[in-house]
Amino acid sequence: MTPMVVALAVAAGWPLARTVWLSFTDATLAGPADVAWIGFANYLEHDAGEWYGVLADPQWWHAVRNTLVFAVVSVGLETMLGLAIALALNTPFRGRGLVRAAVLVPWAIPTVVSAKLWAWMLNDEFGILNHVLLGLGVISAPIAWVANPDLALGAVIAVDVWKTTPFMVLLILAGLQMLPQDCYEAARVDGVSPVKVFLRVTLPLLWPALAVAVAFRALDALRIFDLVYVLTANSTSTMSISVYARQQLIDFQDIGYGSAASTLVFLTIGLAAIAYLRLVRLRPGETA
């Protein structure tokens, strides 16, 4: 037990404690040596009749909104698609092994590489997507997928769904293969319709595996950085809370303010995790 506690303290506890401490200071990247304690000013401060600090920054709240929209929509889509594909892959057919391997390809590509790949495919003037859509007559003029503020977040979500659905498929497929076969035998003998089997047998039995898979993805989605940054850099229309924190820390050299933002990122994700765990712990109890 002790080695694990030590390892955790060194690997996670110390950096976290230091970030929290820095968030109460005016440290900058230019001179981390002379640092003064400024209390909660990085979080919220009243100065000359106006409120300042991360919590008073509309851009922060915009980033929170982007992050939540991204997390809910992308994880929702990935779960539904993942479930559908996993169910399909769970029925025996010829070449199933090959298809299973092929499904994993998007997941195997490093995020930065796939993000760059999509950046070119979504490019307004040279992108294959506009080329195909124009050729099919679906659109009459090229669409600037990542430049248009109304479409950019949707584009980021679509790329994430493409990339991360295989992960959901993998986890759900593993869950499906653990299900006891006798329930299905009984259902078949009783002549229950496939839809009913899915709703009454598969879904309740699969619930724990599904809940874990969604938890993994949701925590990942809340701290999304790489995909957003590569596709749209610091653009406000897609900025996530991690991108916001990085911008303060690195672009603006403001370690104090950036640490306050990072601490809030940590708290946001922590609260989301706790809320989610409470939510899913109640459900199986109710249905059982």
Add this chain to the structure above:
Amino acid sequence: MRRGWRIALVALALAPGVVAQAATISISCSAVGRELEICREGAEAWAKETGHTVRLVSTPNSASERLALYQQLLAARAPDLDVLQIDIVWPGILAGHLVDLSANAAALRSAFFPELIRNDTVGGRLVALPWFVNVGLLYYRSDLLERHGRPIPRTWKELTDTATRIQRAERAAGTTRLWGFVWQGRAYEGLTCDALEWLASHGGGTIVGADGHISVDNPRAAAAISLAASWVRRISPEGVLNYAEEESRGVFQSGLAVFMRNWPYAWSLLQSPGSPVRGKVGIAMLPAAADGRPAATLGGAQLAVSRYSRNREAAASLVLYLVSRAEQKRRALVGGYHPTIPALYDDPELLRTSPLFGTLRDALDGAVARPSSAVGADYNRVSYAFANAVHTVLAGQSDAESSLRALERRLRRLKRRGNWPAVHAAGASR
């Protein structure tokens, strides 16, 4: 055992001396277009002359990412980089990590443009030497202007009219994907440069004055930005809102735009063999408002030596070689880089080979500097706030007046916290 330690210590103490005789110097060059290749040629010529070796480190194309990389390396006091290529707006931000080159450059100093030396002197220390200058230029398709009988635009209104007319005519004639004008519209440093040109050429100031006075919320600035917003979706593709330099060059070089705002580096690429627009391109000064003067944002690169370098003398010698008159002339000839030494602009060989030099001379006269020296360490915040305020107007999410009013409030707060313009000297003493 103790003796063994002592020998090891002596060996360690001697090691830097041994290394200094034939050092390996790492230099970071940006890699936009052919930059890396040309940088390598110069650095290797120096290596051959001195017996040292050089290692080229390529850095991200985006300037803001390059700065982030430098800051992480320098804050960690990493000796990985000896010579750094830094942007014209960075000396104030990085000064504390850079070596004072005054002694090394004593003989050469007066040869450079004085504005550039002033820009690179922070708190009395010469922290970098100017390597090449950049100014914003207007690239135009000479064949298209000729075919439609239009002159090179001198005002923004003429540019808008000409672009609209040629775009309409050429599209009707079959070039359906032709656009009028491409530029840098992504919310980053490049947009700050473009928008500063719009402001200054409308007499709308330079965001923050040299004395630290915030001047951005004025009707002329609003008019300038509204005009640019009217281009989007009319003569500029919507994608311009996410374009940096290379994206706009991609469109222009493919023959899909009449005008482009870009830096001088694009010239030799547009004229390279295999370029679809080779021989059909001209350059001019950027237009101005009817009652304004043309303005071009001053850019360019400086070379600096890291304080954490293990071979400062060799590194300084490489910097001096690269900024020397002969090397700058070579770079001007092969890469179209613009010298930081005024005397080179009278060099007949250079004037013959590149039509840019005459135009550039004029553009340099009207060059506007970004307010980096006035706001010091806050520069990136100011620039980002400005670029974003402009970007929301371009994207149609806000009108220019209210966006600039909000920007002015934001900047006032930064000013109060940062005590401009005094912060510049304070940053240097760190």
